[in-house]
């Protein structure tokens with residue numbers, strides 16, 4: 001009797017194959033773990049309760065509830081804003097190779113500080129350092145919590161109580177109250193400010209170097225704004241020509257790219273790559289791991305070995321160092337960069353930046369095929385996407401969006417409906433319409449977006 005009821009319990013694979021369970025936004029490995037727990041519970045209940053006869057539908061609902069209960073507050077959302085590196089939405093989408101290596105490294109022990117060849121204690125960031133030297137020709141590399149930490153740690157390690165030149169045009173504020181002049185002061189640096197907000201000349205640097213005991217020059221990427229018109233700044237190679245061995249040139253590139261993206265998209269102005277800045281004479285280049293690089297949050301310092309050794313000796317480095325998952329993900333993503341074409345194709349940030357508008361349109365049309373809801377008015381419209389995250393300010397790409405409105409309901413209500421959908425969909429409001437910009441909607445999200453539109457009622 002009991003045994004026959006135990007046969008009511010479906011196999012793990014049957015459950016994994018059911019539509020509702022397949023659709024649920026968790027990794028398969030997470031799903032398997034949770035389903036196994038539910039099945040164990042059901043078996044126990046059957047043995048305890050003679051009248052308990054769960055049917056398939058009941059069991060699927062139990063699994064879904066268990067999935068829901070395992071859902072964090074911090075969860076996956078769908079980015080329909082058209083801003084590719086969206087700081088509020090977690091910046092970069094990780095390539096699938098990175099995800100599988102995170103599971104590999106995170107689900108067991110790892111050789112984080114063990115050299116498998118010698119059996120002795122090893123360096124945590126060996127893989128990353130070797131790849132960086134191949135990719136950008138840097139002598140050495142160091143990884144910290146984020147680029148803000150990289151800037152602070154570099155300044156504090158190399159220039160405490162020393163004079164560093166900064167152009168007034170580069171004394172920027174990045175989001176989250178990160179202000180360059182304040183960070184410099186907090187790191188113990190004596191600022192020597194030169195030039196004006198819109199124009200700084202080579203002679204300004206020259207004069208400051210002649211008059212003061214200058215130990216460093218800090219160049220900051222303007223990141224989130226652009227001065228048009230009557231403006232001037234001085235490039236790394238020009239600086240190199242007027243400095244001597246006493247002055248170290250540091251460049252904070254912010255988004256820092258390893259690929260000249262101007263080659264791939266007509267709307268992008270070429271920005272300096274990390275390797276180009278090093279080749280032009282920057283002693284150290286600092287950049288983020290989760291902006292144009294397309295990986296997890298990190299700050300990366302590359303360049304001169306001696307300087308990096310000094311930074312490594314700073315006590316603060318121990319405070320700011322990153323964990324094994326960040327190192328593992330960075331190593332995987334740098335492996336992808338060894339093949340530039342592969343990087344453009346598989347790193348989602350780069351793919352979205354470089355893909356032609358036809359690809360965006362195709363995603364939109366594929367989604368439209370799934371959609372039918374007479375309660376909403378839907379229209380395909382032109383929109384403009386942007387990189388965001390302080391990269392390539394004022395660069396907009398032509399994009400395609402679905403404009404949604406209703407004569408019966410306020411636009412804010414439609415926006416909230418999508419935001420509160422089971423997988424939140426973050427749209428933008430333009431006048432009296434909600435826009436779903438398909439530049440940032442991923443292939444894997446199309447079905448969910450379609451379901452959300454179909455299920456809308458007032």
Ligand SMILES: *Cc1c(COP(=O)(O)O)cnc(C)c1O
Nearest residue numbers: 146147148221223254255288390
């Ligand atoms: C974004 C940015 C930073 C801060 O980088 P995080 O990785 O977000 O800490 C610092 N400097 C510049 C120029 C930036 O654009």
